[in-house]
Amino acid sequence: MSTEASKKAFQEAQSLIPGGVNSPVRAFKSVGGTPIFITEGEGAYLKDVDGNRYVDYVQSWGPLIFGHRDESIETAVINAVKHGLSFGAPTEAETELAKLVVSFFDSIDKVRFVSSGTEAVMSAIRLARGFTGRDDIVKFTGCYHGHSDALLVEAGSGAATFGNPSSPGVPADFTKHTLLAEYNNIESVKKCFADSSDIACVIIEPIAGNMGLVPADKEFLHELREICDANGSLLIFDEVMSGFRGTINGAESITGVKPDIVTLGKVIGGGMPVGAFGARAEIMAQLSPDGPVYQAGTLSGNPVAMAAGLAALTKLKQNARVMNVLNERATRLVEGMKKEAEACGITMQVDTRGSMFGFFFNDKPVKNFADACRSDAELFAKFHAAMLEEGFYFACSLYETGFISTATTDEMIEDTIKASAKVFKTITNG
Ligand code: HOZ
Numbered sequence: 129m130s131t132e133a134s135k136k137a138f139q140e141a142q143s144l145i146p147g148g149v150n151s152p153v154r155a156f157k158s159v160g161g162t163p164i165f166i167t168e169g170e171g172a173y174l175k176d177v178d179g180n181r182y183v184d185y186v187q188s189w190g191p192l193i194f195g196h197r198d199e200s201i202e203t204a205v206i207n208a209v210k211h212g213l214s215f216g217a218p219t220e221a222e223t224e225l226a227k228l229v230v231s232f233f234d235s236i237d238k239v240r241f242v243s244s245g246t247e248a249v250m251s252a253i254r255l256a257r258g259f260t261g262r263d264d265i266v267k268f269t270g271c272y273h274g275h276s277d278a279l280l281v282e283a284g285s286g287a288a289t290f291g292n293p294s295s296p297g298v299p300a301d302f303t304k305h306t307l308l309a310e311y312n313n314i315e316s317v318k319k320c321f322a323d324s325s326d327i328a329c330v331i332i333e334p335i336a337g338n339m340g341l342v343p344a345d346k347e348f349l350h351e352l353r354e355i356c357d358a359n360g361s362l363l364i365f366d367e368v369m370s371g372f373r374g375t376i377n378g379a380e381s382i383t384g385v386k387p388d389i390v391t392l393g394k395v396i397g398g399g400m401p402v403g404a405f406g407a408r409a410e411i412m413a414q415l416s417p418d419g420p421v422y423q424a425g426t427l428s429g430n431p432v433a434m435a436a437g438l439a440a441l442t443k444l445k446q447n448a449r450v451m452n453v454l455n456e457r458a459t460r461l462v463e464g465m466k467k468e469a470e471a472c473g474i475t476m477q478v479d480t481r482g483s484m485f486g487f488f489f490n491d492k493p494v495k496n497f498a499d500a501c502r503s504d505a506e507l508f509a510k511f512h513a514a515m516l517e518e519g520f521y522f523a524c525s526l527y528e529t530g531f532i533s534t535a536t537t538d539e540m541i542e543d544t545i546k547a548s549a550k551v552f553k554t555i556t557n558g
Contacts, residue, residue: 129517133177137165159509159524164516169196171535174521182521183540185485187531189523190337190369190394193454193483194443195535201398201439208435216426221434228441229396229406233378235386239406240415241429245368245393246274248403249331251423252389253278255405256329256362258421259414266320266330266361268311270497272338273331273366273391277302282497311336311496312344314351321359329362329389330355334379335370337529339500341479341486343374349385356388362411368393368403369529372441374481376448398440400433450534454483457541458532462487464545472552474507485530500527510555511548518547 141148149155149163156163165177172195174184187195194201208221222241229239242248253265253276265278273279277298307324309316311332321327330352336342356363365379365387372395375382380390388411393403406412416422427433444450462478462485469476475491488494489504489511508526515522523530532541 129180129519130178131162131164131176131180134165135162137177138162141165153523153525153528156524158505158526159512161513161516163524164521171195171197172533172537172540180519182516182519183536183544184521185530185532185536185544186521186523186528187533188394188399189528190373190484190531191397191399193372193395193531193533194440195533198398198440198443198535200443201436204398204435204439205400205432208432211431213432214427214430219429219431219434221431221438222429225396225434225438225441228438228445229392229404231445232372232376232441233380233390233406235378235380235388235408236390236406237409238412239404240412240423241434242403242405242423242425243401243427243430243433244274244403245391246276246403247425248368248391248393248405249273249279249364249366250276252364252391252405253329253331254423255407255411255415255421256364256389258419259411260328260360260362262326262328262361263305264307264324264327265305266307266309266317266327268309268332268336268497270311270339270342270500271331271333271336271366273333274368278306279331281306282308310498311339311342312348313496314348314355317352317355321355321361325359327359327361329364331364331366333366333370334383334385334387335367335374335481335484337369337484337486339497339527340488340494340503341481341484341529342494342496342500343479343481344383345495346383346385349379349383353385362388364389364391366391370481370484371395372444373484373531376444376451376482395440395444396437397433398436398438400430400436401427402430402433402437451482454532454534454536455480457536457538458483458485458530460538461485461532461541461544464541465548468545468549469552471549472556474552474556483532485532487530488526507555511551514551514554515544515547518551520544520547
């Protein structure tokens with residue numbers, strides 16, 4: 129397989145764009161090799177500038193639950209474009225999408241749309257602080273909540289991929305209110321509450337997807353809820369990645385734990401840049417212009433983005449059971465690869481939630497970021513490169529999650545498992 133055109137494109141990009149990419153993980157640094165430059169997507173496939181075709185298990189890092197170029201989303205976007213790209217004034221599409229989001233989440237009465245997950249979380253934290261009148265927040269090591277200053281502390285995802293989980297350029301003063309706890313470890317949360325009586329909120333990815341896929345234990349989430357209630361702090365579920373991916377009605381529907389605020393992104397934009405945060409009416413009433421907590425955005429609620437989100441969520445609403453089908457496929461995929469790995473003497477930890485899947489080359493279960501870091505990164509890099517060569521596009525970091533779409537067929541899953549068998553034999557012998 130030739131990737132000469134991608135190499136050339138990457139070289140030119142590097143001369144004009146830092147690292148040749150507009151989001152660091154895409155640079156393939158932790159897996160080696162050259163990022164593939166994409167020309168188009170079609171269903172479950174990606175095509176690159178060399179004319180190679182790959183089964184895409186990244187799906188734009190989550191948003192494309194119906195695959196590339198889904199007909200109803202594409203049509204909705206084209207229709208919206210014909211009426212104007214942006215108005216900076218309200219449209220009915222925003223209310224329609226809000227209605228849909230509220231219908232999916234028990235904990236959301238009202239929702240505000242923004243343009244990215246980072247923006248959604250940053251605003252949700254401000255809202256929690258404004259609502260409680262407190263400054264401190266608790267986050268978990270390995271959870272990634274976007275790249276705003278106060279949250280870029282021991283973050284997973286790209287930050288973990290490059291081994292510097294906190295970033296230069298973030299003044300210590302800006303993170304002094306961020307307390308850190310360990311995922312799935314309630315004692316570490318209790319310690320934060322013992323250290324501070326000023327905790328506005330605890331923020332967590334209830335299905336962590338930015339240190340690989342690491343779901344929180346149900347009991348742990350219940351205990352979090354209790355601690356927050358006992359201390360008058362809010363509980364924020366960051367479902368930018370897991371929303372409409374891990375489950376249709378939010379993590380609250382499978383854990384029984386109701387958050388105070390939920391942040392969303394990815395799928396709600398159907399592939400266009402959309403983020404959102406929502407909560408019960410009493411909390412959302414604090415938000416400007418109803419309340420004093422300020423938040424704004426010129427392109428917030430953009431009509432084209434709203435049209436894409438509306439088409440995606442409408443389709444999900446009509447096909448809620450699709451998540452079960454996706455989960456069966458995701459499970460078959462990782463269990464199949466695990467079996468092939470084991471046949472070659474490689475131990476893998478695998479898990480799925482809805483259409484999300486994760487795997488670690490690790491001989492112990494992964495419950496938190498420290499466990500994830502003990503995975504075999506070298507083996508992952510070899511696996512990634514060899515699977516790419518076979519025509520399968522996996523996330524280029526062991527700290528990211530995999531996604532399947534409704535366009536991913538059973539046959540593709542079988543082909544992937546077969547290719548993994550070949551790859552495991554090669555990488556253990558080489
Ligand atoms: N770390 C991001 C997803 N969790 C990557 C996004 C991107 O590079 O597009």
